[in-house]
Amino acid sequence: MAHEEIDKVTGVATTGHEWDGIKELNNPLPRWWLWVFYATIVFAVGYVFVYPAVPLVSGYTTGLLGHSQRASALADAEAGKAARAEIGQGLAEASLDQIKADPKMLEFAMAQGKAAFGDNCAPCHGSGATGSRGYPNLQDDDWLWGGTLDDIHTTITVGIRSTSEDTRVNDMPRFGDDGLLDAKQIRDVAGFVLSLSGGSVQGADVAAGKEIFAENCTSCHGDDAKGSHELGAPNLTDHIWLYGGDEASVINTITHAHRGVMPTWGGKLDPVTIKSLAVYVHDLGGGT
Template structure:
């Protein structure tokens, strides 16, 4: 169609391009000039960015750009600077024992702050964000410790773990008296009644004398004659009504029948010594440390 034969759409009053598809004619509506200039500006900006900043991937790297800027490099530098600052602030903690850290207010506050962050990242999944624990996971606030609640004992437990595979791991097993056919079902029920009585909740009509005999023959070696447990073996105190897995009759029978063997990881290979010290101080100062 020649210039003097330009067709104007009668509905919109806009010139057509001459293209037609199935009776539909294309209108010649050019893009607004402001949009075109914006598009041109972004092209120029993009070319400038490619030249000045890292942009194009290569086989073994990427183009560095004239400015050599790198957000990743800045992030790494900022992290290294933070690490150096923390090391300076914690220089005393590196050489100090956990006992010495507790005795120095400045070091203690720094350790608690660092330990709180490490606890949230590594321990809260099992012990809870508030360290109150849950079924099968010890409450770290109640001053009832299987392996000891002194600062040194807590530090050692964190370092080597419990049944963790560490060469110095803390290791103690609750025997499966039923599964291993050491006691009959009736004897386990009698023993469970006696164990309940130790914390003042024995069922009515229970044969406590028979239960005591069973306890002396099977449990004293680990829990002690007074049933208050032995921290060197990780055996719990049965007289304080604080239960790791539950103190109801059914749970006690289950524990005696199948035993218990909880696991806690060793943090020595996962965390640096300073962080482990800080964790020990934080846990000790949560209120349950001895």
């Protein structure tokens, strides 16, 4: 019989294993730990019989309870679809004002509109809808085609310079490219336009620019230069610029014009989604 060695420091017997002078103590596992371990074995055996567990050649054992997480997930998904369909039907039949007035429909529309915005609109307008150069900020109160619920709904539906027969269109003349104004006249009118919001253009004759503006620009922007929602003409008296409000940017815009395109979402998105988008955009803070 082998001699049992007792560790002098701990008083515990060793297992006889030694590595580089380090000896292994023969400390048994705590009894409570062993009982927990045995209980897990019993539980696992019971689980195999009660729930789906063992893979077979063409399937798996379904267990005594016949439970299926997939079936439960599908049932939950169908219940969610049914609930959304019920509310969605209400949105389809309700007017935009009725949606805004009904807390339940409004909550649904805002959630769906936010998701649709992230999927379809954020690439241009940004995830926060603050826009960028050439793409309008939807958080402010400056709207080219109007900021009412109906205006926003129409713009989303037909787009701007897009494929719909009813798309919104108002093309600013390319005053430089088409030879309508020479370089000096363009500089003068740019100086006048910037003067309306406290800016200036070096070497511009503002008085001459005012006359040029009256002859060429007021039909869209108005005598007061505050623009027109009906024509999609921007307000030139504020500090909000779609393509930049510095001297070079304004001269560039007058010379070449910018004819940005917004997609026609009607036909690409269902009517309920478009309504939800309109409500969401209107609620961002800039709706009127």
